[in-house]
Every structure is written in C-alpha cells, then in structure tokens.
Amino acid sequence: MGNASSMLTQYDIEEVQEHCDNLFSQQEIVSLYHRFCQLDRSAKGFISADEFLSVPEFALNPLSQRLLKMVDGLNFKDFVAFLSAFSTKAIIFKVYDSDCNGEVSFKDILEVLRDLIGSFMSDKQREILCNSSLKMEVEVPVD
Template sequence: MGTASSMLTQYDIEEVQQHCNHLFSQQEIVCLYQRFCQLDRNAKGFISSDEFLSIPEFVMNPISQRLVKMVDGLNFKDFVAFLSAFSTKASAHQKIELIFKVYDSDHNGKVSFKDILEVLKDLSGSFMSDEQREEVLSQVLKEAGYSKDCYLTLDDFNKVLGQSGVKMDVEVPID
C-alpha cells in the first residue's frame, strides 16, 4: 500500500477487506482510506497518537487516552481492522473483544477489579467518589457471580456482555 498519499489499488482494497473479515464494503474502505490520509498529516503511512487526538469526537471520549494506546502507530490496514469492531456487521464477540482490550490495559489477558475501577473512574469523572465507584462495582460483580478478588477473562466478558446486546456501531459516511 506504500505511503498514505498513494492511491489504493483493487488488490489493496481486497487485501484490507480480507484483513477486516469483509466487515466493510469496497466503497467504505475507499472512504476510510481518504479519512486515514487526512489524519496522516505527514504522509508517513501511520497515524500517531497526536493525529488521533486531533479528532474532536475522539478527544471528547472519556476513555480516549486508553484508546490512544491501542491505536498509536496504526497503518491503514490495522486502522481499518481496529474500526471493524464498530461496523454494523461486526459480531457481538468482536465488539466485546475490543471492550475487553480497553479494560485489559496491561495486556495480560485478565481484567482485575482495579482495572475495571480505573475505566469506571475515566467514565464517571468527578460525578462519583472513589468509594461510590468501589461500592457500585462490587455490587455489579456480585450480581454477575464474581468477587472483588477474581480476574475476568475474555470468556467472562463474553458471558456477561454477550447477553446484553452490545451496541457500538458507527456507519462509514460514503461520499
């Protein structure tokens, strides 16, 4: 795919489609490529965390700093693969896997009470005290059959969230 300023070939589009499990149409991939090129201001072939933070909607997200760690330095193919979890065609499992990665910030395959508490703090900000967050989280875990001392795996996330009908869809605007 060369540099970000080069054009996509049909082969490139098909390769990206395969990389993202065909969750985006060819037209959507072309539109995503145009957006990628806009974000890749220096045409270096990847998007830096600073470039991601130039997206107002991204910066406004309370967990943007966690997401930046996941997306910093992505090339176009990996950029589309990351976004594929937000596709309307993505499975609940794919969406839950991304959510799990947000919580599993140390990438050890386990999410602790502390990990969840940190995300909850990002999401709730100053609206809740640390004690309120701990109390709420302890109660939610208890109701789901977990204790404060256990670690949650991706399978646990699937078990708990898979029944809730996870909604995190973003449609790619087609020009």
C-alpha cells in the same frame, strides 16, 4: 499502501477487506482510506497519537487515553481493522446490541450487565451503577 499519499489499488482494497473479515464494502474502504490520509498529515503511512487526538470526538472520549495505546502508529490496514470492531456488522457489536436495532443503548448495557452479574445485583442497583458510571465520564475533565 505503505505511503499514505499513494493510491489504493483494487488489490489493496480486497486485501483490507479480507483482513477485516469483509465487514466493509469496497466503497467504505475507499472512504476510510481518504479519512486515513486526512489524519496522516505528514504522509508517513501511519497515524500517531497526536493525529488521532485531532479528531474532536476521539479527544473528548473518556476512554481516549486507553484507546491511544491501541491506535498509536496504526497503518491503514490496521486502522480499518481497529474500526471494524465498531461496525454494526461486527460480532462484538452484536453482543451488546441485544435488541438488534443497530445501536447500543442504555437498556442494552443494562441487559449485558444483568447477564454478567446475574442475581448479585438488583435491576435498580445495576441502573444506579450504570448511571453513576455515565455521570463520572461526563464529569471527568479533559486534559
């Protein structure tokens, strides 16, 4: 599994599943491995920041520069562990998906913010804060 061009064995799949608390099925691990190999263009066994930026959704994300610090140089096992945080099965995802519909909506974020801030802000102030944050993310130019 050290070389991206090598094949994934059953042992590798099970090891990655265990490393990620079984948040992904074997089929999902294999699919992620194929995607990992596509991103690892030089087949060195890890993905560089430049390779991550080749994914348009990642490059356009307002948090991409912060995320790059976390993902630069990830091997396959750590790549899957990183992605597991975004899985609908992950505990942290469930914290934000307050209505349990499999999506983190604007309403969910407002509810989390209400729980964090309490009565220090009104519902209207929280909504203005979230709306202005979203607007700032859209207006920030991508270098």
